[in-house]
Amino acid sequence: MDSPLLYLNKFFSYDEFRLGQLEIIESIIAGNDTMAIMPTGGGKSICYQIPALMLQGTTIVISPLISLMKDQVDTLNAKKIPAAFINSTLSNDDLNIIINHLKKDKIKMLYLAPERIESKAFIDVLKYLNVPLIAIDEAHCISEWGHDFRPAYRKVHILKEYLPNSIVAAFTATATEDVQEDIVYSLKLKRANVFVKGFDRPNLNYIVKEVDNKNEEILKMTKDLDGSAIIYAGSRKRVEQTYNFLKGKINGVSYYHAGLNEKFRQIQQDRFLKNESNIIVATNAFGMGIDKSDVRKVIHIDLTSTLESYYQESGRAGRDKKKAECIMLYHTSDRGLQDYFIQLTYPKYDDILKVYNFLYDKTNTKIGETASKGFEGNQNDIAFALKMPNYLTQNILSLLEKNNIISSGKASNWAYIKINTDRNRVKEYFELTSEENKSVLEAFLRNVRISNSNDYTIVYFDELIRKYNLNKEHIDKAVNSFIYNDIIYFRGYKPKEAISLLMPRYNNRDIPINFESLLKRKEFSIDKLNQVEQYAKTNLCKRNFLLAYFGEEREDTCGRCSSCTGSKSINNEMISYIKNMISSLYKETRKEFNKSQSWKILSGSKAQEIYINNFDQLSSYGSLIDVSKAEFDKSWNEIHSLEKLKIEKHNYSTNLDNLKLLVSSKKSLKEIITLTNSNKTTIINNLLSLVKYIDAETLFNEVDVKKVKRLLKENPNLSSRDLQFLLGNKIDFNETKLLLKIITS
Numbered sequence: 001m002d003s004p005l006l007y008l009n010k011f012f013s014y015d016e017f018r019l020g021q022l023e024i025i026e027s028i029i030a031g032n033d034t035m036a037i038m039p040t041g042g043g044k045s046i047c048y049q050i051p052a053l054m055l056q057g058t059t060i061v062i063s064p065l066i067s068l069m070k071d072q073v074d075t076l077n078a079k080k081i082p083a084a085f086i087n088s089t090l091s092n093d094d095l096n097i098i099i100n101h102l103k104k105d106k107i108k109m110l111y112l113a114p115e116r117i118e119s120k121a122f123i124d125v126l127k128y129l130n131v132p133l134i135a136i137d138e139a140h141c142i143s144e145w146g147h148d149f150r151p152a153y154r155k156v157h158i159l160k161e162y163l164p165n166s167i168v169a170a171f172t173a174t175a176t177e178d179v180q181e182d183i184v185y186s187l188k189l190k191r192a193n194v195f196v197k198g199f200d201r202p203n204l205n206y207i208v209k210e211v212d213n214k215n216e217e218i219l220k221m222t223k224d225l226d227g228s229a230i231i232y233a234g235s236r237k238r239v240e241q242t243y244n245f246l247k248g249k250i251n252g253v254s255y256y257h258a259g260l261n262e263k264f265r266q267i268q269q270d271r272f273l274k275n276e277s278n279i280i281v282a283t284n285a286f287g288m289g290i291d292k293s294d295v296r297k298v299i300h301i302d303l304t305s306t307l308e309s310y311y312q313e314s315g316r317a318g319r320d321k322k323k324a325e326c327i328m329l330y331h332t333s334d335r336g337l338q339d340y341f342i343q344l345t346y347p348k349y350d351d352i353l354k355v356y357n358f359l360y361d362k363t364n365t366k367i368g369e370t371a372s373k374g375f376e377g378n379q380n381d382i383a384f385a386l387k388m389p390n391y392l393t394q395n396i397l398s399l400l401e402k403n404n405i406i407s408s409g410k411a412s413n414w415a416y417i418k419i420n421t422d423r424n425r426v427k428e429y430f431e432l433t434s435e436e437n438k439s440v441l442e443a444f445l446r447n448v449r450i451s452n453s454n455d456y457t458i459v460y461f462d463e464l465i466r467k468y469n470l471n472k473e474h475i476d477k478a479v480n481s482f483i484y485n486d487i488i489y490f491r492g493y494k495p496k497e498a499i500s501l502l503m504p505r506y507n508n509r510d511i512p513i514n515f516e517s518l519l520k521r522k523e524f525s526i527d528k529l530n531q532v533e534q535y536a537k538t539n540l541c542k543r544n545f546l547l548a549y550f551g552e553e554r555e556d557t558c559g560r561c562s563s564c565t566g567s568k569s570i571n572n573e574m575i576s577y578i579k580n581m582i583s584s585l586y587k588e589t590r591k592e593f594n595k596s597q598s599w600k601i602l603s604g605s606k607a608q609e610i611y612i613n614n615f616d617q618l619s620s621y622g623s624l625i626d627v628s629k630a631e632f633d634k635s636w637n638e639i640h641s642l643e644k645l646k647i648e649k650h651n652y653s654t655n656l657d658n659l660k661l662l663v664s665s666k667k668s669l670k671e672i673i674t675l676t677n678s679n680k681t682t683i684i685n686n687l688l689s690l691v692k693y694i695d696a697e698t699l700f701n702e703v704d705v706k707k708v709k710r711l712l713k714e715n716p717n718l719s720s721r722d723l724q725f726l727l728g729n730k731i732d733f734n735e736t737k738l739l740l741k742i743i744t745s
Contacts, residue, residue: 002054004017004022004025004026004029004050004054005017005022007050007053007054008046008050011049011050011053011079011081012046012079017043017046018042018043018046019042019197019198020036020038020042020195020197021042021043021046021047023195024036024047024169024195025046025047025050025051027193027195028047028048028051028133028167028169029051029054029055031167032167032191032192032193033167033168033169033187033189033190033191033192033193034167034168034169034170034192034193034194034195035139035169035170035171035180035183035184035189035192035193035194035195036169036170036171036172036194036195036197037172037173037175037180037194037195037196037197037199038171038172038173038195038197039173039197039198039199039200039201039315040173040311040312040315040316042173042197044137044171044172044173045072045137047169047171048061048133048135048137048169048171049076049081049109051133051167051169052108052109052132052133052135053081053108055132055133056130056132057105057129057130057131057132058102058105058107058108058109058110058129058130058131059108059109059110059131059132059133059134059135060110060112060126060131060133060134060135060159060163060166061109061110061111061112061135061136061137062112062113062114062117062134062135062136062137062153062156063085063111063112063113063137063138064113064114064137064138064141064150064153065138066087066088066089066113068137069085069087069111069113070085072111073085073109073111076108076109081108081109082101082106082107082108082109083107083108083109083110083111084098084101084107084109084110084111085110085111085112086098086110086111086112086113086116086122087111087112087113087116088113092433092434092437092481095434096432096433096434098110099125102125102129103125103128103129105129105130113152114141114150114152114153114155114156115152117152117155117156117158117159118152118155119435119436121435121436121438121439122435123158123159123162126159126162126163127162127163131163131166132165132166132167133166133167133168133169134156134159134160134163134166134167134168134169135169135170135171136153136156136168136169136170136171136187137171137172138171138172139153139170139171139172139175139183139187140172140174140175140179140183140308141153142154142156142170142182142183142186142187143175143178143179143182143183143186149521151402154186156186156187157186157187157188160187160188168187168189168192170183170187170189173311173312173315174308174309174311174312174550175308175550176308176549176550176551177550177551180194180196198552199311199546199547199550199552200543200547200552200554201315201318203318203321203322203323203324204314204315204317204318204324204325204326205323205324205325205326205558205560205561206314206326206542206543206546206558206561206562207325207326207327207328207542207561207562208327208328208330208535208536208542208562208563209327209328209329209330209562210330210331210332211329211330211331212331214301214329214331215242215245215246217329218231218242218246218299218301218329219246219249219250221297221299221327222246222250222279222297222299223250225278225279225296225297226296227278227294227295227296227297228272228275228278228279228280228292228294228295228296229278229279229280229295229296229297229298229299230279230280230282230286230287230295230297230298230299230313230316230317231279231280231281231282231299231301232282232283232284232298232299232300232301232302232304232313233281233282233283233301233302234283234301234302234303234304234337234338235283235302235337236257236258236259236283238301238302239255239256239257239281239282239283240255240257242255242281242301243255243281246279246281250279252276252277252278252279253277253279253280253281254268254271254272254277254279254280254281255268255280255281255282256268256269256272256280256281256282256283256285256286257282257283257285257286258283258285268280269286269290272292273290273292284304284309284313287313287316290316291319292316292319293319293320294320295316295317295318295319295324296317296318296322296323296324296325297317297324297325297326297327298313298314298316298317298324298325298326298327299327299328299329300313300314300327300328300329301329302334302337302338303328303330303334303335303337303338303529303532303533303536304338304532305338305341305342305525305528305529305532306528306529306531306532307528307531307532307535307546307549310328310532310535311546311550314326328535328536330536334536335529335533338529338532339529342522342525342526342529344389344391344392344395345395345522345525346395346518346519346521346522346525347392347395347396347399347518348657348660349515349657349660349661349664349693350660351388351392351396352396352399352400352511352513353508353511354386354388355382355386355388355393355396355397355400356400356405356511357508358382358385358386359375359382359406359499359501360501360505362375363375363501365501365505366505367505367506367507368504368505369504369505370501370503370504370505371462371500371501371505373414373462374461374462374498374499374500374501375498375499375501376497376498377497377498377499378408378497378499379393379394379397379408382397397499399513399518400513403512403513403514404502404503405501405502405503405511405512405513406499406500406501406502407465407471407472407499407500407502408472408497408498408499408500409471409472409473409475409476409497409498414458414459414460414461415458415459415461415479415490415491416456416457416458416459416490416491417444417448417456417457417458417459417488417489417490417491418448418455418456418457418488418489418491419444419445419448419487419488419489420486420487420488420489425486425487426441426445426487429441429485429487433481436471436474436477436478437474437477437478437481437482439468439470439474439478440464440470440474440475440478440479441478441482441487441488442468443464443467443468443470444459444464444482444488447459447464448488456489456491461475461500462500462501462502465500465502466500466502472498472500508693509664509693509694509695510695511664513664514665515661515662515664515665516661516662516665516667518661519652519658519661519662519665523652523653523658531549535549538563538638539563539566539634539638540563540575540638541554541557541558541561541563541564542558542561542562542563542564543557543558543560543561544557544558545563574627574631574635575635575638575639578624578627578631578632578635578636578639579635579639581602581620581623581624582598582602582636582639584619584620584623585598585601585602585618585620588618588619588620589618595633595636598636599624599629599632599636600615601615601618601620601621602620602621602622602623602624602632603622603624603625603627603629603632604621604622604624604625652675652676653676654676654678654682654683654686656686656689656690658676659672659683659686659687659690660690660693662675662676663687663690663693663694663695663698663699664693666695666698667698667699668698668699668700668701668702669683669684669687669699669700669735680732680734680735681734684734684735684737684738687699687738688737688738688741691738691741691742691745692745694742696708696739696742696743699738699739699742700731700735700739702730702731703727703730703731703739705739705743708723708727708739708743709743711723711726712740712743712744718740720733720736720737720740721733721736723736723739723740724736
């Protein structure tokens with residue numbers, strides 16, 4: 001076998017590998033499952049493309065972005081490397097051509113969207129191919145605890161079950177230690193070689209500036225710019241506002257966000273890449289797969305939702321290894337935008353109920369019944385009717401769809417259907433059409449008799465969806481193909497946007513949704529946002545703060561970031577010394593003191609409480625007598641800031657919205673107390689106002705609730721104290737009072 005360097009030179013015109021690339025490639029071609037964590041711009045794609053060229057057969061590449069797939073495939077084909085992609089943009093004819101090329105071993109690399117793995121028919125095609133390597137790009141999407149979780153990625157491991165001899169290689173630029181573990185576990189990697197190629201980018205300078213007027217600051221920073229700049233904003237509206245401010249003051253400014261039409265976005269991207277514009281204002285929709293070497297500044301004018309996102313986006317600066325700046329313009333009010341997005345992304349329990357009950361009410365479906373028809377309309381109709389933000393409605397519908405309660409798409413509820421009587425024509429079409437069309441046609445054939453008569457059969461689409469696990473979008477595409485090819489004749493078919501209700505209607509307490517998972521992800525998102533804000537506020541070395549987040553500890557400081565050069569900076573040695581003294585205090589007393597108490601003891605305070613508690617006898621007493629209160633305060637905040645980056649167990653807050661989600665997740669009182677790490681009295685007081693949401697049997701699973709109901713029927717005036725006695729004191733007085741209120745409400 002030729003050396004990897006020969007392939008690098010022949011196909012990619014490089015004379016040497018970047019740091020770490022060769023050992024990752026050698027691990028893969030040696031047959032080892034491999035995971036590589038490499039910084040943005042580190043050359044991840046080379047690490048699976050060269051093994052794909054060296055190994056016999058077709059390499060499968062799982063990629064999350066359609067635009068990125070197309071760019072990579074176009075680049076490979078231009079290098080005379082046979083590559084293709086399969087995603088939702090392909091026509092049936094194009095799909096069939098690719099499948100035929102696969103069967104003839106004419107494709108070296110096949111890029112797939114993760115959703116394609118859910119097609120059993122497509123998996124059946126793959127099983128007969130020689131697939132030496134399965135490469136997963138952006139592998140952090142697999143992890144629920146990654147910053148860009150995609151549920152379809154969780155099913156990628158299925159490929160390994162069908163292709164047991166394939167090597168699996170996972171790649172990402174942004175994965176904390178817990179995410180790395182989750183990737184290995186989720187992909188079921190066997191004795192994987194893990195390569196972490198350093199998150200430090202020495203040529204990047206991290207700067208946070210707290211400013212009131214961000215637009216004026218951008219003008220200063222981009223004046224006389226040598227090279228190009230990306231300005232990231234947190235919303236489409238902010239992008240357009242910033243662009244409109246800059247366009248009359250700076251030449252060569254363009255803008256980009258997902259709300260613009262595809263052709264315009266492509267023009268803007270091309271202008272930036274060709275240096276026709278050297279500044280682009282964009283949302284995070286811009287940048288994935290953009291390899292522009294001369295980006296001298298990446299400026300964030302809003303907080304990102306996670307540090308992973310910030311690291312990835314800021315890492316688009318300085319890919320030519322020359323000095324570049326990653327700048328965050330910060331204001332104390334900035335958090336509000338991201339908090340708003342979190343509230344819309346993880347809807348409140350009451351809002352979920354509104355949408356759920358609206359759909360069943362509009363289809364005249366009672367509790368226990370299955371809807372006989374779907375809701376004809378879309379998220380806009382629901383949002384308008386309920387006076388609810390469109391984005392919130394979209395996320396609630398997505399939640400219902402993920403829990404198999406609804407299926408949304410384009411289709412009518414029913415149609416009169418007659419199959420073409422030419423059986424050979426139907427058979428020929430079936431053999432040539434796409435796998436999705438085959439699934440729909442099979443469902444029709446099972447429900448409509450092929451006959452020479454002119455009779456039409458009525459077919460209910462919602463019933464087909466439930467019975468054959470079809471997708472509404474696939475039905476609509478298939479029906480259009482059937483009509484065009486004269487396979488099926490339809491009468492009364494008028495495709496409309498519709499939402500099918502796949503399950504019987506449940507009462508509000510029993511809706512089959514994993515509410516705890518929703519709550520867990522919401523609280524996790526809040527933690528992630530807290531960490532971004534900590535980065536903005538910290539006086540620690542900014543580079544070290546980012547590296548610590550990804551599990552890479554540094555003793556030395558960078559000496560260049562805004563913390564290291566700012567007047568508010570504090571010496572790392574001082575922080576380390578103060579941290580050691582706080583640890584000594586804990587070891588001596590086995591007690592965790594708050595900041596005020598710790599300062600009094602360690603500074604040698606003469607306060608009365610010190611002597612009453614004999615704190616003056618501790619060896620750590622007075623150990624920080626030469627440290628100022630300001631230095632201690634700064635160090636305390638930084639120490640606890642870093643500790644929050646490594647929270648091992650999360651406790652939910654006890655606000656009413658969270659408690660609604662927990663009781664709806666069928667958690668017992670003991671479980672809720674454990675999950676919130678709160679005292680029982682506080683929880684019970686809050687639950688007293690939520691009794692209509694609570695199932696007594698679940699909350700008090702140690703009590704015979706049926707017996708309680710019998711006792712109350714016999715004696716409606718039974719007191720809490722008497723009931724507690726009759727239950728053998730299994731629960732205390734406050735619990736008994738709550739139980740009574742739930743049952744009698």
